[in-house]
Amino acid sequence: MNSSFINMEFLIDTFFVALSGVPIALLVTVVALAIALPIGFFLALTRINEIPILNGFTKVYVSFVRGTPIIIQIFVLYSILPLVLASIFERYNIDFPIYEVNTLWYAFIIFSFNTAAILVEVFRSALKTVNAGQLEAAYSVGLTTAQAYRRIIIPQMLVSAMPNLCTATINLIKATSLGYAISLQEITLKAKVAANVGYNYLEAYIDIFIVYLILCITVEYLFKVFEKRLSRYKAVATA
Amino acid sequence: MEKYFDINYLWTALPQLVPFLWITLFVAALSVIFGTLLGLIIAVFKLSKNRFLQLLANSYITIMRCTPSIVLLFLVYYGIPAFADSFFGIYLQDVHTGVFVVITFSLQFAAMMAEVIRSAYLAIDKGQYEAAVSVGLTPFQAYRRIIFPQAVVVALPNFGNGLISVLQEGALAYTIGFIDIVGKANLIIANNYNTHALEIYIALAVFYWVLSVVIAKIFELLEKAFSKGQRSLKTS
Amino acid sequence: ACGNGESEKSSGTKTTEDGQEVRVVKVAYDQAGKPMTFIDENGNATGYDVEVMKLVDELLPEYEFEFVGTTNDDLLIGVEQGKYHAGVKNAFWTEERTQKFIFPQEFLGLSSAGLVLKKENENIKDLSDFATAGMTLAPIAANNAQYTVIAEYNDANPDNPVKLQAGEEFTVDVVQWVNEGRVDGGVIIEGAFKGQVLTEGGPYYNLKDEVVYNEFAVIKTWPLFNKNEQEFADAYDKALAELKETDKLRELSVEFYGRDLFEVLDKVER
Amino acid sequence: MLEIQNVHKSFGKNEILKGVDLSVDKGDVVVILGPSGSGKTTLLRCINFLERADQGTATLGDLKVDLHSASKKEVLAVRQRSAFVFQNYNLFNNKTAIENVAEGLIIGRKIPKEEAYKIAREALDKVGLSEKYDSYPSQLSGGQQQRVGIARAVALNPDVILFDEPTSALDPELVGEVLEVMKEIAREGTTMIVVTHEMQFAKDVAKKVIFMDGGNIVEEGTPHEIFVTPKEERTRRFLRRVLPGEYDFEI
Amino acid sequence: MLEIQNVHKSFGKNEILKGVDLSVDKGDVVVILGPSGSGKTTLLRCINFLERADQGTATLGDLKVDLHSASKKEVLAVRQRSAFVFQNYNLFNNKTAIENVAEGLIIGRKIPKEEAYKIAREALDKVGLSEKYDSYPSQLSGGQQQRVGIARAVALNPDVILFDEPTSALDPELVGEVLEVMKEIAREGTTMIVVTHEMQFAKDVAKKVIFMDGGNIVEEGTPHEIFVTPKEERTRRFLRRVLPGEYDFEI
Numbered sequence A: 001m002n003s004s005f006i007n008m009e010f011l012i013d014t015f016f017v018a019l020s021g022v023p024i025a026l027l028v029t030v031v032a033l034a035i036a037l038p039i040g041f042f043l044a045l046t047r048i049n050e051i052p053i054l055n056g057f058t059k060v061y062v063s064f065v066r067g068t069p070i071i072i073q074i075f076v077l078y079s080i081l082p083l084v085l086a087s088i089f090e091r092y093n094i095d096f097p098i099y100e101v102n103t104l105w106y107a108f109i110i111f112s113f114n115t116a117a118i119l120v121e122v123f124r125s126a127l128k129t130v131n132a133g134q135l136e137a138a139y140s141v142g143l144t145t146a147q148a149y150r151r152i153i154i155p156q157m158l159v160s161a162m163p164n165l166c167t168a169t170i171n172l173i174k175a176t177s178l179g180y181a182i183s184l185q186e187i188t189l190k191a192k193v194a195a196n197v198g199y200n201y202l203e204a205y206i207d208i209f210i211v212y213l214i215l216c217i218t219v220e221y222l223f224k225v226f227e228k229r230l231s232r233y234k235a236v237a238t239a
Numbered sequence B: 001m002e003k004y005f006d007i008n009y010l011w012t013a014l015p016q017l018v019p020f021l022w023i024t025l026f027v028a029a030l031s032v033i034f035g036t037l038l039g040l041i042i043a044v045f046k047l048s049k050n051r052f053l054q055l056l057a058n059s060y061i062t063i064m065r066c067t068p069s070i071v072l073l074f075l076v077y078y079g080i081p082a083f084a085d086s087f088f089g090i091y092l093q094d095v096h097t098g099v100f101v102v103i104t105f106s107l108q109f110a111a112m113m114a115e116v117i118r119s120a121y122l123a124i125d126k127g128q129y130e131a132a133v134s135v136g137l138t139p140f141q142a143y144r145r146i147i148f149p150q151a152v153v154v155a156l157p158n159f160g161n162g163l164i165s166v167l168q169e170g171a172l173a174y175t176i177g178f179i180d181i182v183g184k185a186n187l188i189i190a191n192n193y194n195t196h197a198l199e200i201y202i203a204l205a206v207f208y209w210v211l212s213v214v215i216a217k218i219f220e221l222l223e224k225a226f227s228k229g230q231r232s233l234k235t236s
Numbered sequence C: 001a002c003g004n005g006e007s008e009k010s011s012g013t014k015t016t017e018d019g020q021e022v023r024v025v026k027v028a029y030d031q032a033g034k035p036m037t038f039i040d041e042n043g044n045a046t047g048y049d050v051e052v053m054k055l056v057d058e059l060l061p062e063y064e065f066e067f068v069g070t071t072n073d074d075l076l077i078g079v080e081q082g083k084y085h086a087g088v089k090n091a092f093w094t095e096e097r098t099q100k101f102i103f104p105q106e107f108l109g110l111s112s113a114g115l116v117l118k119k120e121n122e123n124i125k126d127l128s129d130f131a132t133a134g135m136t137l138a139p140i141a142a143n144n145a146q147y148t149v150i151a152e153y154n155d156a157n158p159d160n161p162v163k164l165q166a167g168e169e170f171t172v173d174v175v176q177w178v179n180e181g182r183v184d185g186g187v188i189i190e191g192a193f194k195g196q197v198l199t200e201g202g203p204y205y206n207l208k209d210e211v212v213y214n215e216f217a218v219i220k221t222w223p224l225f226n227k228n229e230q231e232f233a234d235a236y237d238k239a240l241a242e243l244k245e246t247d248k249l250r251e252l253s254v255e256f257y258g259r260d261l262f263e264v265l266d267k268v269e270r
Numbered sequence D, E: 001m002l003e004i005q006n007v008h009k010s011f012g013k014n015e016i017l018k019g020v021d022l023s024v025d026k027g028d029v030v031v032i033l034g035p036s037g038s039g040k041t042t043l044l045r046c047i048n049f050l051e052r053a054d055q056g057t058a059t060l061g062d063l064k065v066d067l068h069s070a071s072k073k074e075v076l077a078v079r080q081r082s083a084f085v086f087q088n089y090n091l092f093n094n095k096t097a098i099e100n101v102a103e104g105l106i107i108g109r110k111i112p113k114e115e116a117y118k119i120a121r122e123a124l125d126k127v128g129l130s131e132k133y134d135s136y137p138s139q140l141s142g143g144q145q146q147r148v149g150i151a152r153a154v155a156l157n158p159d160v161i162l163f164d165e166p167t168s169a170l171d172p173e174l175v176g177e178v179l180e181v182m183k184e185i186a187r188e189g190t191t192m193i194v195v196t197h198e199m200q201f202a203k204d205v206a207k208k209v210i211f212m213d214g215g216n217i218v219e220e221g222t223p224h225e226i227f228v229t230p231k232e233e234r235t236r237r238f239l240r241r242v243l244p245g246e247y248d249f250e251i
């Protein structure tokens, strides 16, 4: 039996190793969100407005992402993406060095694929909370549909989407911990590699745990601040 | 890509995977049962007026919310026995892996359920309680006969979502050597010298997808069956 | 013959018909390590390492082995923590591992590690050629000893390192990756290469003319024992020494690796 | 029948009820008027212990309780002798009309099921809902829901029924049917305290009208006294706003 | 000013409007009465293209459009010459009072910001909300919200303002302030079509009262004609229910 429960020195050293994975984890999160937000919103609109073909496609897409474990999505996409891309490039004679791309790009694609589907549902339910009367009122003062969305609907929709956006973001950050499966140099992989040298897995996982805790609580806090700013119009008279 | 993709691997994998589906479902079922009970307690804490209990519940929920499943799984699987051994001299190394899997996902499910239960409770108009006590029911009777049945209906869709998500998080149990459907899939891949993984993963994805669609459907029907009183005239 | 108090509570004893005490020990194996350690179609443990341990079991009447399949990570942590008394996973010897495990005197077998390369890169014979050519290497799971071998090479050759990446074993299909050009090369065990590419009916038999296997080392592999299992390790040594007198290990090597690796034993460095 | 004395109630720092006294005789109808926020709802809720008053007593027949410190048993006793009709009906959404009415009888009063259902049917018949026994609240119009609410109260055969603006959530056209039912019940001799803005109802039915403002009873009297010869300026100002051009006070 | 002809509208199989004609002269106030479900709201919504009619035309000054097949440009043109005041206000929740009023001017009408704010301030002053420029809707009472809604409509200086039960979501006491503002605006000569249950308002302000039932205009005339000498039995029945005991028709 190992004599001491926890190797403190290793615990502290590896904490910083794990911490050094944060930029990659955040980069993947931010890029995936940046790609997924507009796609998710657009697809949510196709669902709400029941646009014939797209609506059906979105339904299937969302159902697949929500219906399968993300680790399996990672496995499948990571295996299939290069094959599909390579054959596309081949067909159109595009000379693109598909195999020289960094794993980071796979991570961007995989996590965007996943997050966009989640955001479809987030935006869809948020759009539903905006009273139809708001759109009508905008029409009645002579705004076009695009103007009404930009100035009235989206700002209000965002407020009710905030808590779910926060959850989606946190789930995304957590999901990057599965990036180890595609050799993404993020928090978990870095700590695991460090652990491997002396087999200090327990310590490594405690470090990973702490790093994610800090990361996610910070993100939660930021969202709360942002949400408060967005929803200042909800303040009651007595406040 | 036809060069690599050999559908035969997929077909041969399917029957091999089926028996392990039950293990996956069993683990999910146990996690749901224990998780719901724990979640109920946490929801009660969070709704209570006691600041300390609220803090406890909130911290629990935050920690669970912020911990990736795979990390939680490892901490439970290696942490609990090491901790029990170092501090209490209790030897837990012989405990079956499945137990740790169930503990992990029960803990996680409880955090989800606490919020589901709490919001379902809050969704029921206070007037329902007031009306019940005003016709002479005791507070307990009011909860049991009026509030609870309505809260269940409100909670149902979120409960279904929670169930689907615990099923999916469970897919990570393979990382600690637990052989459920994913574990079995990885064994099949290993037996093919780690080749043709894609076909096997697609088989897995199909299982999960069908499963989640079926569960969603079941909950939709349940919701309909339970919400007879809530149905609005328009939709009937 | 029992261990100390610590391991006593973790292992049962049995009594055979002739009244002898038999200690039941748990031997973990990596269930995804074909052809060294794996589960066959019937759900039984097998592979070179496992079969050797079965022979050892036969020679040790006072022990009864219980084979427990698990993952790489769990095997290492489990043997260290005492959940398992010993483990086999085609393990190489590394300095760090001696801190955590007992390595016995007698090695278990030999493993030929090599590079999978495209046919046109046949001339890359070892890691330094590979590094000089600036080629990319398929990711290796961080807990796999292959990772350590490359890492050690890099430490020894800081001016000409191989690009080493950690990954997950299930997502890396080395031969296919090399063939499709996703990476230039991958580390593989000869047995696995033969099973995949050179055996008729193997999954990549169709690639037998496209990819090559270039051995860069033959390495001794070891069972790992829990730190408290010195006595068990000694018993193992005794049995294995006996086995090495016979041809049984050579036969198993041929059976699982398609080649008698003991022929090159004198060239083995580690 | 019901006598309330010196009810005080604050929410935080706001004193909402500043010592209200009120008495109703058996079979009488008392209507409470007053501007929004004057404490009308709070007063009714304190009587039925939906809020705990800070001070005050209630005497209901032979039962005398302290509105601040009544025990659980006393609370239950008061609730079993009184009934409440809510502004927004508060029917049990998960129960049909007849189950709504029977619930309090079966569970609260321990009346056998068949008998309870018999009483419930009679109560629903009385409010004109013989066709709707098995409808859920969501399948009923607002007026019908409120009539179920009244039947639920009536079925309990309470000493007093408290109505809190029973018609104010209804479409104008549905108000009539509910007021009609309330008049009918008043005619049968049920004791009622009614908070309402329906002046016509007050004039037709009330024995006594009470005008509240700022947590106090400003003025009380017969409908004629309040509507035609109000003494207080505050009362007049209120009535002028609520009944514009309809009344000319005799000054 | 505004002339509507032969408006038909069905929802699914229900024909809600069965060929309605309506005309309003500049500066006139027309009040529409009718039981719930008679199609009053639907009519107003068709005029403003919040619903697409199945058939019908509207002439607004020199602009003539087909209510069924108007182009996007025509729709926008009609909306810029008309304004709508909603039953439940529909203020933009994420904008302050003044932003609510200015929004249509700046974005819809492309009026420069400073000028738009000037107009918005004047409109808010007119409805008595000089103090509330920067309040969000959630910080305003119902009556104040509806006054912002009216200011928003007035600021657009439209040819006609459509009111759909502007006071029916308000507490009784707040109704007065909104009606007062509406009377004021009517006095200034704004063309208005008002769906309301406020008979007093109709009597005081309307040039013409229209009674609708079942998707048709049953009767129209001056307030006196409709309230005192209604010709149709249906009109009488309706008024009797809504104004119990208040009117004695001359038969």
Ligand SMILES: Nc1ncnc2c1ncn2[C@@H]1O[C@H](COP(=O)(O)OP(=O)(O)OP(=O)(O)O)[C@@H](O)[C@H]1O
Pocket (backbone or CB within 6 Å): D011, D012, D016, D034, D035, D036, D037, D038, D039, D040, D041, D042, D043
């Ligand atoms: N639970 C509560 N917490 C804090 N303040 C409250 C609460 N309930 C009521 N109040 C306040 O008490 C005052 C009186 O409320 P109450 O509902 O009794 O008035 P009301 O006379 O019934 O008015 P309305 O005619 O609008 O129903 C109001 O100012 C209200 O804001």
Ligand SMILES: Nc1ncnc2c1ncn2[C@@H]1O[C@H](COP(=O)(O)OP(=O)(O)OP(=O)(O)O)[C@@H](O)[C@H]1O
Pocket (backbone or CB within 6 Å): E011, E016, E034, E035, E036, E037, E038, E039, E040, E041, E042, E043
């Ligand atoms: N979007 C819709 N889909 C289907 N039916 C509708 C829709 N809008 C209105 N209706 C129906 O059209 C009929 C007329 O509705 P409308 O709102 O015009 O009546 P109204 O005269 O304004 O009544 P109220 O006084 O209750 O407001 C009603 O039966 C209503 O159910």
Ligand SMILES: [Mg+2]
Pocket (backbone or CB within 6 Å): D040, D041, D042, D164, D165
């Ligand atoms: Mg009230």
Ligand SMILES: [Mg+2]
Pocket (backbone or CB within 6 Å): E040, E041, E042, E164, E165
């Ligand atoms: Mg309407």
